[in-house]
Amino acid sequence: MTSFVALFLAATLSLWLWPWTTSAAGCSSDPTRFTLSDLPYINYFYSDCHSAAQVIVRSPLPGSLLDIVTPRLLIAWPAGNSGLAAFFEPQNGVKGSLAVSLVNSSTTGNALEPIYEPTGDDPIVGVSGQISFNTSAKLTVPILGSVRTLRGYTEGGWLDSNIQNTLRFSDYGDGSVTVDRPWFDNVTTMTLSFSPSSKGSSASLSDRIVEFTAGTYVFNASFNYPQLTQLQPSQVLTDSAHDLIADSPDQTKSLSFLSYSDKLLAGAWRFLTYFGRDSMISMLLLKDILSAGEGSAFEAGVIALLERIDKSDGSVAHEETIGDYATYLNKQAGLISTAPLYDYKMVDTDFFLPVLLAEYFINNPVGKNRVKAVLDQVTAHAEGESGTSYRALATLNADKILRTTAPFAAKNGQVKENLIRLKDGESVGEWRDSSTGLGGGRIPYDVNTALAPAGLYAIATLADAGFFPDHPTWADDARKAAKIWEDKTLEFFEVSIPRDDARSLVDDYVSSNNFPFPSEKGSITGDVHFYGLALDGSNNQPIVKIMNSDDCFRHFLLNSTDEAQLTAFVSQTADNILAPFPVGLTTDAGLLVSNPAYTISTAGFGRADYHGTVVWGWQLSMMAKGLEHQLGRCDASSPPEFCQDSSVHIKVINAYNRLWDVIEENTAVLSNELWTWKYEDGRFDSIPLGELSSTESNISQLWSLTFLAVRRNEGYRNKAETLSGRKGLYVQD
Incomplete structure (x- = not known):
């Protein structure tokens, strides 16, 4: 017994030696x-x-x-x-x-x-x-x-x-x-x-x-505890992107830290697990540099999504709970189990899946040859329970989207009651998933005006390619519904504030918050236009009148063909990027995701709030890529009408350049989940959210690392100058 105790103590003491x-x-x-x-x-x-x-x-x-x-x-x-x-x-x-x-x-x-x-x-x-x-x-x-x-x-x-x-x-x-x-x-x-x-x-x-x-x-x-198999930077990136390993070592190492053989993780440290929405947005923005094929990062992300679909209704999982916390929750529910748990409360996540599947299995030259190898796989299953094929689950997801969107797409169905709303009993349901992120709103702007039509268009594309052979009408059904959702939803969220009212509101906003910066009201020369965050907000607000950056979803995901609507939409986005905060969204620290200067209640939208007057890296990335996408349409054989309207076209190019200027000015923090600001010496400087809030920001966030792929199009740097025939960027007629 004495010798056993001695051996035990020796082993225990060895644990204190540094390093093991x-x-x-x-x-x-x-x-x-x-x-x-x-x-x-x-x-x-x-x-x-x-x-x-x-x-x-x-x-x-x-x-x-x-x-x-x-x-x-x-x-x-x-x-x-x-x-x-x-x-x-x-x-x-x-x-x-x-x-x-x-x-x-x-x-x-x-x-x-x-x-x-x-x-x-x-x-x-x-x-x-x-x-x-x-x-x-x-x-x-x-x-x-x-x-x-x-x-x-x-x-x-x-x-x-x-x-x-x-x-x-x-x-x-x-x-x-x-x-x-x-x-x-x-x-x-x-x-x-x-x-x-x-x-x-x-x-x-x-x-x-x-x-x-x-x-x-x-x-x-x-x-x-069982460990994961990490993908090295050379395994995460395509061969053509391997130069990034030397050029951007911290970012590529961070991307590797969040990439594993069976899933992508959302962020370090607070979200070191699967998050469906985060994975899909990240893969869509990283698509040009992300490895594809068997054992790749792209495929790991796709399979993780398909594996976690709810087999009962086709919902895509938002978050997984694993490890000790899953066992704890199972125990609380009276179960002795280490099985993971999945959260399906979000209303936005479903719509991203067909967009991603179309991108990988149709647009990606490697992925298009992997359809059968991936979709014929079946889910992991409990003893005595049959697995479900990924193809069947993708079909179930598409069916859910078609059913969810059918009432609004029906004849005379374009009423508010048929828009997509948060689930009963839930205060969150899309990316602004803090308790105040939508200002109490129940019908989110991004889901209805961008994600629903994008998901439907992707279903039509997949159906055209034969992905749903048992549903021959889905291509036409989805395409018709998508067009209605694309054209008929924006009007519900329109906000227009007369010039004098807008000036008064921003003055009151600055003074009531004792901000040390000017209201910039003199830059308001006409009515202010934007699209509200949500409908049916708190305090009986029909529209939550928070100016926001969620326009980026529509710019990135859609090719709108309603010309008058598209011209007005790109124009107001450009106006709100070019206008300085608090009139618009732009600060030296970046593009704010929210500006509450025009609403009746600013509670929950301060610089210490998770979805307040703060900057999110991935929204900068998607807005930059979205504006580039819309400007790129001007080079098509039949360009949109806004491209022919010189004042709007130049303004959008100027907004693109202004956005990239502030992105480049904040290069040091772009990989962060989000950041906030302090105002000193006449400028807004970026600081960690954790300086002001107990909710801190991740230093590395999967969807913020998308700047590895999203780069400035230098062709637009001086194009406004060329089009206007006048010197100097940011020239507006």
Whole structure:
């Protein structure tokens, strides 16, 4: 017995040695390491053939809001959407006095080293590093298990005692402390340990709170759970795009970190799992550089979508819940199961699928030869249950779209009651999925005016290509319905504000919010036109009069043929891009996704709000690509009429160039999920959302990485000058 105890203690103490391994043992290639900084957040990424991990250190800066920006160490793994976090406080109780940072190894020079211990069915994997405290600290809130649990705490202060009570604390009496937690699957254990590595440093346990003296500590963070197979940058990109690996190393490494053999992940760290909408928008924008064919990133994304379709009605899954949190929710429902759970509450996600399938299986030269190989596959299934073919599921999705859109497309059916609305009991349903993102609206602008017709047109294209042989009328049915949705929905969302009223509203908006910038009301020379975010908003608003950037969906996805409507639509988009905030949408920090200057209530649309007066990287990307798409139609043999209207054509080109100017000015943050701004010295400067809000932004977001493929068309840089015959960009007649 004595020898067994000695061996156990020796094994336990070995866990405190840093690092466990100094290389990716057994891997044929070198590990990937890179660091992305968006102060007060520093993000460290490590991956090898065994696992991938992201480590985020947050430490307050001078000027930080100290109730929001507190010292924290957070580690997230794509496998199981898993994570742990340690929230620290200064022992002296003075907010802002504690600074934490990682210290590079004096041996390897690296901030992180891998943990890899083959054992049982799944090896123990993780990362090891050194963390420094400038003053004595205490670990008050440790969370181990799921990214979903971490999000619940960081965004809403939610902690479930059923989870937290399973934490186990160990003080070894030599300055080393361990916190671990057995998962609800009774197989996985996640562990976080600290041991002193500088003279005088020591950790101890006091009533489930870990106390540290000032100094440096080795931390080890690990768990035993099935890992994912990561796609390397060379596997994610087409051969012709491999030059991006050297030209844009951080972006291509980030894209690789989010790309796996069986799915694409939405963002690091908060969304390290499948999100349907995010995957599809990303693939559509990345289509020119994304690898295709067997084992490719494009195919991994397509198969992940088909695999998760609801077999009962064809709904495309919005989000998956996996790992420890799935087991927990199953347990709450009285089930002993580790099976993933899927969220189908969104009303926009379904419409993207046929658009993506048409892009891959019809437009992509590699994908068009993969139709049978992919669509003849069947879903994974439980014991005793037959799988369903992906072809059948794609057909089920198309059928749902046709049924959903049929009432509005019917004769005399073009009434508000037949538009697509959020599901009963849900406050969200499309990409603006925060509680205030639609201003309380129930009938979203983007879904009705862009996504529904785009999905229908794609179904018609697929039907023409023989994808639905049992439904010979679908091509004509879908095409006719698409035209009606394309032409007859915009009018419901039109907002027109007389010039004098608009000037008064922006003046009131600036003064009531005590903004330090001018209202720019003098730039309003005529009535202001835009399309509202949604219908049936809060406070009995028939239209939620929030100027917004969701025009990008229609520009990117449609080729409208109602000439008068198209000319007016591209014209108002250009006006609102060229107009400075708060009159329009553009700031030095980027194009805002919302401008509430013209509405009765601005609550939920501030610069600290997730869908407020903030900038989202992917909307910049889609708007840029959408405007380029519409301008490209001017080179067709039968161009749209707006191309012949010199004042509108020049204005759209100017808007395209203005947009790209602010995109290029914010290159450093383009890969972020979103960012907000501060106004200083007469300009809007980008800052992390997490500086102002407990809902922080991901440093790498799949759909924000689309700037790898979306590039400025230099041909438009001086084209307005040429067309107008006058010098200087942004010339408007």
